[in-house]
Amino acid sequence: xxxxxNGYTASKEDLLKRLRRAEGQxxxxxxxxxxxxxxxxxxxxxxxxxxxxxxxxxxxxxxHLSHCVAEASAEGxxxxxxxxxxxxxxxxxxxxx
Amino acid sequence: xxxxxNGYTASKEDLLKRLRRAEGQxxxxxxxxxxxxxxxxxxxxxxxxxxxxxxxxxxxxxxHLSHCVAEASAEGxxxxxxxxxxxxxxxxxxxxx
Amino acid sequence: xxxxxNGYTASKEDLLKRLRRAEGQxxxxxxxxxxxxxxxxxxxxxxxxxxxxxxxxxxxxxxHLSHCVAEASAEGxxxxxxxxxxxxxxxxxxxxx
Amino acid sequence: xxxxxNGYTASKEDLLKRLRRAEGQxxxxxxxxxxxxxxxxxxxxxxxxxxxxxxxxxxxxxxHLSHCVAEASAEGxxxxxxxxxxxxxxxxxxxxx
Numbered sequence: 224x225x226x227x228x229n230g231y232t233a234s235k236e237d238l239l240k241r242l243r244r245a246e247g248q249x250x251x252x253x254x255x256x257x258x259x260x261x262x263x264x265x266x267x268x269x270x271x272x273x274x275x276x277x278x279x280x281x282x283x284x285x286x287h288l289s290h291c292v293a294e295a296s297a298e299g300x301x302x303x304x305x306x307x308x309x310x311x312x313x314x315x316x317x318x319x320x
Numbered sequence: 321x322x323x324x325x326n327g328y329t330a331s332k333e334d335l336l337k338r339l340r341r342a343e344g345q346x347x348x349x350x351x352x353x354x355x356x357x358x359x360x361x362x363x364x365x366x367x368x369x370x371x372x373x374x375x376x377x378x379x380x381x382x383x384h385l386s387h388c389v390a391e392a393s394a395e396g397x398x399x400x401x402x403x404x405x406x407x408x409x410x411x412x413x414x415x416x417x
Numbered sequence: 418x419x420x421x422x423n424g425y426t427a428s429k430e431d432l433l434k435r436l437r438r439a440e441g442q443x444x445x446x447x448x449x450x451x452x453x454x455x456x457x458x459x460x461x462x463x464x465x466x467x468x469x470x471x472x473x474x475x476x477x478x479x480x481h482l483s484h485c486v487a488e489a490s491a492e493g494x495x496x497x498x499x500x501x502x503x504x505x506x507x508x509x510x511x512x513x514x
Numbered sequence: 515x516x517x518x519x520n521g522y523t524a525s526k527e528d529l530l531k532r533l534r535r536a537e538g539q540x541x542x543x544x545x546x547x548x549x550x551x552x553x554x555x556x557x558x559x560x561x562x563x564x565x566x567x568x569x570x571x572x573x574x575x576x577x578h579l580s581h582c583v584a585e586a587s588a589e590g591x592x593x594x595x596x597x598x599x600x601x602x603x604x605x606x607x608x609x610x611x
Contacts, residue, residue, distance in 0.1 A: 229359050242350040249346055249373070253339040262326050262384040263406050269377040270413040273370055276346070277417065277512060280366040285505040287359035288486070293501060296490030307487060309360050311479040316367040318471060318511050319610070320374065374609060382602040385583070390598060393587030404584060408576040415568060415608050416513070423553050436544040443540055443567070447533040456520050456578040457600050463571040464607040467564055470540070471611065474560040481553040503554050510561040514568065 230290030231283055241279050248272040280317055284310070327387030328380055338376050345369040377414055381407070424484030425477055435473050442466040474511055478504070521581030522574055532570050539563040571608055575601070 231238060249272055255265045288310060295306040328335060346369055352362045385407060392403040425432055443466055449459045482504060489500040522529060540563055546556045579601060586597040 229356050231353070231359060232356075235353060235356075238353050239350055242346060242353065246343055246346040246350065249339060249343040252376075253336055253343065256328070256332060256335050256339065259326050259329075259332075262328060262380050262388060263410050266377055266380055266384075266410045267413065269373055269380070270410075270417045273373045273377070274417045276366055276370045276373070279349075280363055280370070281505070281509050281512060283359050283363055283366070284508065285501075287363075288482075288501050288505060289498075291359060292482070292486070293490040293493075293497060296487040297493060299487075299491060303487060304483075307479075307482050311475070311482060313360050313363040313367075314478065314508055314511075315475050316364065317370075317508075318475060320367045320371045378602070378606050378609060381605065382598075385579075385598050385602060386595070389579070389583070390587040390590075390594060393584040394590060396584075396588060400584060401580070404576075404579050408572070408579060411575065411605055411608075412572050414605075415572060423550050425547070425553060426550075429547060429550075432547050433544055436540060436547065440537055440540040440544065443533060443537040446570075447530055447537065450522070450526060450529050450533065453520050453523075453526075456522060456574050456582060457604050460571055460574055460578075460604045461607065463567055463574070464604075464611045467567045467571070467608075468611045470560055470564045470567070473543075474557055474564070477553050477557055477560070481557075485553060507554050507557040507561075510558065514561045514565045 230286040230288075234282060234286060238279060238282060241275065241282075245272055245275045245279065248275060277317070284313065284317070327383040327385075331379060331383060335376060335379065338372065338379075342369055342372045342376065345372060374414070381410065381414070384410075424480040424482075428476060428480060432473060432476060435469065435476075439466055439469045439473065442469060471511070478507065478511070481507075521577040521579075525573060525577060529570060529573060532566065532573075536563055536566045536570065539566060568608070575604065575608070 248268060252265060252268050252272065255268065292303075292306050292310055295303040345365060349362060349365050349369065352365065389400075389403050389407055392400040442462060446459060446462050446466065449462065486497075486500050486504055489497040539559060543556060543559050543563065546559065583594075583597050583601055586594040
């Protein structure tokens with residue numbers, strides 16, 4: 224069952240599109256550095272790429288909570304607790320990064 | 321004069337290396353999504369890529385303050401004020417992203 | 418049932434202790450401004466207070482997912498979906514602030 | 515000279531007002547916890563207080579760059595370098611918190 228593996232199946236194409244765009248943004252930033260572009264303009268692009276990645280992370284997490292965590296919680300027990308513990312750790316990493 | 325254009329000349333190679341690594345990280349994340357990897361493992365990689373970009377931004381900004389802003393401040397006047405205003409805006413974007 | 422209202426009952430005393438400490442930190446920052454303390458020293462205290470609040474938020478959210486969301490998911494249906502939707506919105510606000 | 519000590523003299527009253535409001539927000543959050551308010555509503559208030567502190571930090575830093583750092587840069591030398599180094603460290607703490 225796919226739902227046991229990941230919760231983002233429905234939004235996979237959308238995630239891939241956003242990740243390829245973010246990859247292009249990072250490549251564009253490297254090109255700006257190579258071409259000695261102005262620091263502040265580069266910083267603007269780095270902030271945009273960071274925001275794009277953050278937004279991918281929020282989508283992944285939302286799908287994860289809606290599917291994996293919800294299903295595990297419906298079954299309960301140690302697996303559910305473990306799922307929630309690792310979701311909390313992932314959220315802490317996101318908030319602190 | 322290069323210093324009038326950007327403040328990261330001395331660390332350009334290091335910045336490019338880190339940006340190429342970040343680009344590889346983002347490509348790796350897309351591959352994980354394609355291969356239906358586990359959400360939490362993907363989130364860990366997204367946090368790592370975000371942190372890497374944040375750290376590139378902090379380096380760029382540090383170089384910018386040490387060179388462009390310091391030089392403009394030494395000359396003073398409207399250009400110095402404008403440099404500091406745009407640095408403050410870039411910092412606000414970084415803190416809020 | 419308390420669990421229907423909130424998920425932080427077990428850690429309530431700890432949360433209150435941390436919030437009173439954060440309140441004292443913010444009051445201390447105001448005093449530093451009043452006494453014309455050095456900007457950078459004030460900024461260090463603001464970062465500490467922000468981190469303290471962030472950590473309170475992560476605890477609250479962890480308790481919320483472990484209790485409210487887990488219980489609602491165990492019952493399923495529209496209530497469970499609503500709980501997860503609002504948790505995701507709260508996480509997005511935390512990540513973006 | 516006050517400008518040698520801090521750069522926020524002109525906005526001191528405004529900073530104090532915002533800090534007292536933030537202190538009130540944190541006290542309000544403690545009261546919500548005491549009264550067993552709903553986790554998500556508390557989280558909303560924690561995010562608001564965090565944002566308020568972040569915005570105080572950005573104002574302090576902007577004043578610091580415009581005055582202390584600009585003046586030190588105008589004089590140049592080791593003091594200027596030290597000012598910029600500590601500003602960069604403060605920015606890194608803000609971005610990472």
